[in-house]
Amino acid sequence: xxxxxxxxxxxxxxxxxxxxxxxxxxxxxxxxxxxxxxxxxxxxxxxxxxxxxxxxxxxxxxxxxxxxxxxxxxxxxxxxxxxxxxxxxxxxxxxxxxxxxxxxxxxxxxxxxxxxxxxxxxxxxxxxxxxxxxxxxxxxxxxxxxxxxxxxxxxxxxxxxxxxxxxxxxxxxxxxxxxxxxxxxxxxxxxxxxxxxxxxxxxxxxxxxxxxxxxxxxxxxxxxxxxxxxxxxxxxxxxxxxxxxxxxxxxxxxxxxxxxxxxxxxxxxxxxxxxxxxxxxxxxxxxxxxxxxxxxxxxxxxxxxxxxxxxxxxxxxxxxx
Amino acid sequence: xxxxxxxxxxxxxxxxxxxxxxxxxxxxxxxxxxxxxxxxxxxxxxxxxxxxxxxxxxxxxxxxxxxxxxxxxxxxxxxxxxxxxxxxxxxxxxxxxxxxxxxxxxxxxxxxxxxxxxxxxxxxxxxxxxxxxxxxxxxxxxxxxxxxxxxxxxxxxxxxxxxxxxxxxxxxxxxxxxxxxxxxxxxxxxxxxxxxxxxxxxxxxxxxxxxxxxxxxxxxxxxxxxxxxxxxxxxxxxxxxxxxxxxxxxxxxxxxxxxxxxxxxxxxxxxxxxxxxxxxxxxxxxxxxxxxxxxxxxxxxxxxxxxxxxxxxxxxxxxxx
Numbered sequence: 348x349x350x351x352x353x354x355x356x357x358x359x360x361x362x363x364x365x366x367x368x369x370x371x372x373x374x375x376x377x378x379x380x381x382x383x384x385x386x387x388x389x390x391x392x393x394x395x396x397x398x399x400x401x402x403x404x405x406x407x408x409x410x411x412x413x414x415x416x417x418x419x420x421x422x423x424x425x426x427x428x429x430x431x432x433x434x435x436x437x438x439x440x441x442x443x444x445x446x447x448x449x450x451x452x453x454x455x456x457x458x459x460x461x462x463x464x465x466x467x468x469x470x471x472x473x474x475x476x477x478x479x480x481x482x483x484x485x486x487x488x489x490x491x492x493x494x495x496x497x498x499x500x501x502x503x504x505x506x507x508x509x510x511x512x513x514x515x516x517x518x519x520x521x522x523x524x525x526x527x528x529x530x531x532x533x534x535x536x537x538x539x540x541x542x543x544x545x546x547x548x549x550x551x552x553x554x555x556x557x558x559x560x561x562x563x564x565x566x567x568x569x570x571x572x573x574x575x576x577x578x579x580x581x582x583x584x585x586x587x588x589x590x591x592x593x594x595x596x597x598x599x600x601x602x603x604x605x606x607x608x609x610x611x612x613x614x615x616x617x618x619x620x621x622x623x624x625x626x627x628x629x630x631x632x633x634x635x636x637x638x639x640x641x642x643x644x645x646x647x648x649x650x651x652x653x654x655x656x657x658x659x660x661x662x663x664x665x666x667x668x
Numbered sequence: 669x670x671x672x673x674x675x676x677x678x679x680x681x682x683x684x685x686x687x688x689x690x691x692x693x694x695x696x697x698x699x700x701x702x703x704x705x706x707x708x709x710x711x712x713x714x715x716x717x718x719x720x721x722x723x724x725x726x727x728x729x730x731x732x733x734x735x736x737x738x739x740x741x742x743x744x745x746x747x748x749x750x751x752x753x754x755x756x757x758x759x760x761x762x763x764x765x766x767x768x769x770x771x772x773x774x775x776x777x778x779x780x781x782x783x784x785x786x787x788x789x790x791x792x793x794x795x796x797x798x799x800x801x802x803x804x805x806x807x808x809x810x811x812x813x814x815x816x817x818x819x820x821x822x823x824x825x826x827x828x829x830x831x832x833x834x835x836x837x838x839x840x841x842x843x844x845x846x847x848x849x850x851x852x853x854x855x856x857x858x859x860x861x862x863x864x865x866x867x868x869x870x871x872x873x874x875x876x877x878x879x880x881x882x883x884x885x886x887x888x889x890x891x892x893x894x895x896x897x898x899x900x901x902x903x904x905x906x907x908x909x910x911x912x913x914x915x916x917x918x919x920x921x922x923x924x925x926x927x928x929x930x931x932x933x934x935x936x937x938x939x940x941x942x943x944x945x946x947x948x949x950x951x952x953x954x955x956x957x958x959x960x961x962x963x964x965x966x967x968x969x970x971x972x973x974x975x976x977x978x979x980x981x982x983x984x985x986x987x988x989x
C-alpha cells in the first residue's frame with residue numbers, strides 16, 4: 348500500500364466513478380436545487396417545515412430516477428436559505444444519494460485561503476456534509492485549491508473548478524483577455540492541466556492509479572471543470588484544449604443551453620449535464636396533471652412522477668444527440 | 669417615505685454604521701474564525717460538543733471586547749466544518765453580536781448566478797443567518813452581485829467584494845494584466861466605483877441617503893472591498909483609486925501584514941482591519957498564563973482575557989500609526 352493510500356479510502360477516484368456511472372446511466376446530472384417555491388402549495392402544506400417537504404421530494408426523485416441519472420448535484424444555497432432545518436435536509440439529501448450508491452456533487456463554489464480552505468475541505472469532504480465531489484471558485488488563486496487537492500489525493504475525492512460559467516456575466520472576468528492573448532479562463536484551464544499531469548505522473552509511479560481513457564493517454568483527471576453549454580464555438584475550443592478533463596455542464600434545460608452543444612462537451616473525457624429547475628418544476632408543464640393542477644390537487648407522488656418523466660426525457664435527448 | 673425604503677429597514681446603510689463604529693471604537697475587526705483547535709484541550713473538554721466551547725468562547729470575547737472592536741467578522745468555514753451543531757453556533761454568534769449592537773460581517777465569500785445568488789442573499793441577509801454585511805466573490809461576473817445589491821438597497825445591508833486578497837495566490841488571477849493594461853482586480857474596482865456612483869445618484873435624488881464624507885463628495889459607498897494589507901505600493905494605489913470605498917482589510921496580525929500598511933488603507937473612506945487567529949490564540953503567548961499553560965490548567969476566563977488583551981493591544985497599535 349502506498350503512503351498516499353489511506354485505510355478506508357475508496358479504490359477509485361470519485362471522478363472515475365462518476366464517469367463510469369455516466370456511461371452506465373447516461374450523462375444527466377439531476378440538480379436537487381430544491382427551493383420550497385418549486386413545490387405546489389398544496390403539497391408544501393402537508394409538511395411541518397418547508398425543508399421536510401424538500402427532503403421528501405428529493406427522496407422521491409432519487410428513488411424514481413436512479414436508472415436515468417449519472418449523478419446528483421445538490422446546490423447548497425437553497426438549503427442555506429432555509430437555515431438550520433434546511434442544512435439538515437441538505438446533509439440528509441447527500442446521505443440518501445450516497446447510500447443509494449450514486450455519485451453526489453455538492454455545488455458549494457467555495458474558495459478561500461489557507462486554514463479557511465482547509466476548514467471548507469473538512470466541512471464538505473468529511474462529516475455530516477460529506478460529498479464525493481465539490482465545486483470550487485478559483486478566483487483567489489491556485490493556492491486556495493491545495494487543501495482540497497489533498498483530499499482528492501488521500502481520500503479519492505473530486506472537485507469541479509469554475510472554468511466557463513453559463514451566465515452572461517462570465518464576460519466580466521472569465522472571458523477577459525490578458526496581455527498574453529489568453530483569457531482569464533485559460534489561466535484556470537492551464538492550472539487544471541497542470542494538476543491533471545501531476546496526478547497522471549503519480550499514476551505512472553503507481554501511487555494513485557488513474558484509469559486509462561481512449562484518446563487521453565494520461566487518463567481522466569480527478570479534478571474536473573465547470574463548463575456551461577451556452578456557446579458552440581467555445582464548447583469546441585474548450586473540449587479540444589482539455590481532452591482529459593471531465594466537465595460539469597450547467598446551462599442545459601431551464602437555462603437554455605442546447606443538447607447539441609452539450610454533446611460537443613461530452614466528447615473525449617466526457618462530462619455530466621446538469622438539469623435542475625426543468626426537472627424540479629416539471630409538474631407545472633405535465634399535460635396529464637393539468638386537471639389536478641387546476642384544482643390545486645397535486646400530490647407528492649404526482650410531482651415526483653413528473654420530475655422522473657422529465658429526467659427520462661432529458662436523458663433520452665442527451666443520449667441520442 | 670421613498671418607494672425604496674421598506675418598513676422596518678434601518679435608517680442607515682450597514683457600511684455607514686460600520687464606519688461610525690470604527691470611528692468610535694477603533695478600526696479593529698475581531699475575527700471570530702473560531703476553530704475548536706484554537707482552544708486549549710482542557711477548556712474544550714468541559715463542553716459536550718466542540719461547538720458549545722466555541723460559542724462560549726465567542727460570547728466571552730464579544731462581552732470583553734465591545735469597547736475595542738469596530739466590528740466582528742465571523743468566518744463561516746470553521747462552523748461548516750462542525751456540521752449542523754457548528755452552524756447553530758454560527759447563527760447564535762451572529763445573534764450575539766447584533767444583539768450587543770455591534771456591526772457583524774459574515775465572511776462567506778459566496779458567488780453564484782441568478783436564482784442561486786438570490787437564495788444566498790436570502791440565506792445571509794435574513795433568517796437565522798442574518799448578518800449586516802457579507803463578503804462576496806465576483807469571479808462569475810457582476811450580474812452575480814445584483815441579488816445582493818437588492819438587499820443593500822431595500823434593507824440597507826452591506827457587502828465587501830473581493831478586490832485584492834492577502835494570499836500569495838492573488839497573483840494567479842486578481843493580479844493578472846489585461847490587454848487594456850489594467851489588472852483583473854481593476855475591472856472589479858471599476859465595477860465597485862460604478863455601483864458607488866449609482867448609490868450616490870440615488871442619494872442626490874433623496875432615495876437612499878448616503879452620508880457625506882470629507883474628501884469624498886459622493887459619500888461612502890454602501891458596497892466595500894476586501895483589500896489585504898500586504899504590500900505598501902498596492903495599498904497606496906488602491907486607497908487613492910477608490911477614495912469613497914470602505915475596505916475590509918485582512919492580512920494584519922497572524923497573516924503578517926504591517927500596521928503601517930493598514931494605516932494607508934485606513935485613509936479616505938477608511939476601513940476595518942481584521943485580526944482573527946492572533947486574538948483567538950493569544951492565550952498561547954500570554955506571559956502571565958505561562959504557569960497555568962504548562963500545567964494544562966487554563967480556564968475559559970483565562971483565554972477570554974488573553975484574547976481581550978490582544979484585541980486591546982491591536983487596537984492601540986492600529987490607532988497610533
